[in-house]
Amino acid sequence: xxxxxxxxxxxxxxxxxxxxxxxxxxxxxxxxxxxxxxxxxxxxxxxxxxxxxxxxxxxxxxxxxxxxxxxxxxxxxxxx
Amino acid sequence: xxxxxxxxxxxxxxxxxxxxxxxxxxxxxxxxxxxxxxxxxxxxxxxxxxxxxxxxxxxxxxxxxxxxxxxxxxxxxxxxxxxxxxxxxxxxxxxxxxxxxxxxxxxxxxxxxxxxxxxxxxxxxxxxxxxxxxxxxxxxxxxxxxxxxxxxxxxxxxxx
Numbered sequence: 001x002x003x004x005x006x007x008x009x010x011x012x013x014x015x016x017x018x019x020x021x022x023x024x025x026x027x028x029x030x031x032x033x034x035x036x037x038x039x040x041x042x043x044x045x046x047x048x049x050x051x052x053x054x055x056x057x058x059x060x061x062x063x064x065x066x067x068x069x070x071x072x073x074x075x076x077x078x079x080x
Numbered sequence: 081x082x083x084x085x086x087x088x089x090x091x092x093x094x095x096x097x098x099x100x101x102x103x104x105x106x107x108x109x110x111x112x113x114x115x116x117x118x119x120x121x122x123x124x125x126x127x128x129x130x131x132x133x134x135x136x137x138x139x140x141x142x143x144x145x146x147x148x149x150x151x152x153x154x155x156x157x158x159x160x161x162x163x164x165x166x167x168x169x170x171x172x173x174x175x176x177x178x179x180x181x182x183x184x185x186x187x188x189x190x191x192x193x194x195x196x197x198x199x200x201x202x203x204x205x206x207x208x209x210x211x212x213x214x215x216x217x218x219x220x221x222x223x224x225x226x227x228x229x230x231x232x233x234x235x236x237x238x239x240x
Contacts, residue, residue: 015229016201022182023202025174028099028140034183041198045213 083135085122092136093118096143103147113150117143124169133172141169185235193228200225 026034083091096117101110120142128138145166186194192214199210211221 011233012226012229015233019182019197019201019232020204021174022178023198024144025140026179026182026202027102028095028143029136029176029179030095030098031176031179031183034179034186037183037186037194038198038202041195042203044195045199048213 085125088121088125088139089118092121092139095136096139099140099143100147104150109150113146117146120146129170132170134175137172137175138169140174141167141171145169181236185232188235189228189231193224193231196221196224197228197232 026038093114097110097114100113100117101107104110104113117139121139124142128135133141148166186197189197195214196210199205199213200207205213207221207225208218210225211218214221216224
């Protein structure tokens, strides 16, 4: 006899597959209202991207040692 | 099927390209794949049976299979899950009406649960990542996920 927990887990697995297929189809059909919801969500929760220290330093004129290291590398490249 | 090849291209080109572009990083590859899809559509047009599936669904199925072929021939890692199995071109288990039903069902969720579902199933994020993005503990996200699925199951009765 299937217990309630096992039955629910089967439903969850089935629903996950169906939802993935539905959202995959949305990438094709581009339903406007659904896309608006998706865009709203993605704006609220954007991907967090780790930025390398060197890039931050370059962008914000930060740590002197990194600036000097980058400057030296550029100088070496120019000499080649 | 009363549309000419040109009309089919005009009507479906953006949809096909939008789908392919969402799956393939390189823009040129996406353009090439898009053209491949239409070559297949034209080659198979006389076999299309409108009693078996909606035309947009038929083209979607061809598009998806073309992307899968691309992944396999380029040995690109992809999820070995339902989304990346070949589907029959006549498969009509998904169509535009289903998307409307899904949209209505999502409207009935709270914003938080709707966001969770979209991050999980559109953006394909594992629940651990959804938990980080939403700044909610993993344990609580699992609870909310089950809650969202329960509500959706009731609202998508005809579909699930």
